[in-house]
Amino acid sequence: MNCFHCGNVLSETDYCTSCGEDVRVYKKIIYMSNRFYNMGLIRAQNRDLSGAADLLQRSVRLNKKNTQARNLLGLVYFEMGEVVQALSQWVISQNFQPLKNLADEYINTIQENPNRFDAINQSIKKYNTGLQYAQQGSDDLAIIQLKKVLSVNPNLIKAYQLITLLYIKTEDYDRARKMIHKALRIDACNPISLQYEKEINAKYTVKEETNKKEPQIKREENGETNREYLSGYDVIIPPSTYKEPSNGAMTVLNVIIGIIIGAAVVYCLVTPARIASVKNDSSAELKEYNNKIVKLESDIKTRDNQIETLNSEKKDLENSGDNSKSKISDYENLLSAYNSYVAKDYVTSANHISKISDTSSASNSFQTLYTTVQKKSYKEAAAKLMEEAEEQFNGSDYKNAIKSYKKVCTYDTTSAAAVYMLARAYEKNGDNDNAKKYYQQVVDKFPDSDQAERARSALDK
Numbered sequence: 001m002n003c004f005h006c007g008n009v010l011s012e013t014d015y016c017t018s019c020g021e022d023v024r025v026y027k028k029i030i031y032m033s034n035r036f037y038n039m040g041l042i043r044a045q046n047r048d049l050s051g052a053a054d055l056l057q058r059s060v061r062l063n064k065k066n067t068q069a070r071n072l073l074g075l076v077y078f079e080m081g082e083v084v085q086a087l088s089q090w091v092i093s094q095n096f097q098p099l100k101n102l103a104d105e106y107i108n109t110i111q112e113n114p115n116r117f118d119a120i121n122q123s124i125k126k127y128n129t130g131l132q133y134a135q136q137g138s139d140d141l142a143i144i145q146l147k148k149v150l151s152v153n154p155n156l157i158k159a160y161q162l163i164t165l166l167y168i169k170t171e172d173y174d175r176a177r178k179m180i181h182k183a184l185r186i187d188a189c190n191p192i193s194l195q196y197e198k199e200i201n202a203k204y205t206v207k208e209e210t211n212k213k214e215p216q217i218k219r220e221e222n223g224e225t226n227r228e229y230l231s232g233y234d235v236i237i238p239p240s241t242y243k244e245p246s247n248g249a250m251t252v253l254n255v256i257i258g259i260i261i262g263a264a265v266v267y268c269l270v271t272p273a274r275i276a277s278v279k280n281d282s283s284a285e286l287k288e289y290n291n292k293i294v295k296l297e298s299d300i301k302t303r304d305n306q307i308e309t310l311n312s313e314k315k316d317l318e319n320s321g322d323n324s325k326s327k328i329s330d331y332e333n334l335l336s337a338y339n340s341y342v343a344k345d346y347v348t349s350a351n352h353i354s355k356i357s358d359t360s361s362a363s364n365s366f367q368t369l370y371t372t373v374q375k376k377s378y379k380e381a382a383a384k385l386m387e388e389a390e391e392q393f394n395g396s397d398y399k400n401a402i403k404s405y406k407k408v409c410t411y412d413t414t415s416a417a418a419v420y421m422l423a424r425a426y427e428k429n430g431d432n433d434n435a436k437k438y439y440q441q442v443v444d445k446f447p448d449s450d451q452a453e454r455a456r457s458a459l460d461k
Helices: 024-045 049-062 067-079 083-096 102-111 114-136 139-152 157-169 173-186 191-203 248-318 322-342 346-354 364-394 398-411 416-428 432-445 450-459
Strands: 216-219 225-228
Touching (some): 024 049, 024 067, 067 083, 083 102, 102 114, 114 157, 139 157, 157 173, 157 191, 173 191, 322 364, 346 364, 364 398, 364 416, 398 416, 416 450
């Protein structure tokens, strides 16, 4: 161990014999860093990679020049499929210790196969794409992307966890269990993986069968029946010869009294707690509703102010001359779109919004309201028009289906299904040129989608 001040080798004393610096705290920090490294090494050997990574991170946080801990941390990241994080740790280690450093071998091993490294980089991009699909609710597309990721980078634990979560969401617990078990084979004590496994196991009903031995009946030669009562250790328990005197009327009376007492106890104990619980729930709901009302009132007031501002700006434009006609038209379309938006007529609202030509030079109030109305209207209009288009397509009304699908493509530029169905509608309507155009658009814009495969098949005909 060297002095942090002068670099001289330290002795057992609490100060540096060369420069006289107090090194008591420094020694404790180095010892703790080395201790965390040793603990992390044990965890890594036991396949507890997440636990090892946590301990090694503490080690390098205490001593950033602990190259052994940093190199091991890189190996742990690499084993978990986090190649980029592994490389970053090895590069830092290389900078601290340029000579006789195992990090050189690790980096050279990866650089010797640039194709493999590039494939791993692409798998990270595909993972991010799959994560976006999952956040957007496109579970099937997310699962397809994640399977591609795992085919290239089979150790990427977070990909196994995400695909497990998607299978849990779709209630496909068998596949979810297989995926999470693969993740646990890589990192046996990962807390997220263990939580998912616990969640999956909770969905299964485990039935335990208890083998209870029934009393065996044995008849003696004299015709009397004897019962052998066996315990778990096969010890014969002789039956008692004592019999409680039976009285039918007293038994019924005791049962009735017991029921009355039980009902009274339940009423006295449970009812007050239940009433208090109902009151608390009602208070919480009332508070939540009040908060919602306040927020709605605030939003309405904000929107009213924006509308008032827009009307004022529109009047100023009308007074400015003929060269402002296009801008006046944009204001009129935005106001009409807002009125339809408030009435929840999102299709009409989206139609007005789509007619607005330019927002770059508009005022802040115009742009704010435009963004709010467009986002909600386009989303809702695309969903409704998609349903109408499907009904028109299924009813062989291909002309109107083409119009509806075109609007959906305008309002939702991320819908591969809308572009694909537009191509099919053109094909059914006998317009093969436009059909091929939109089939090609599916292939170009959405190459990883299920529709892209079907579009390629249609183009190859």
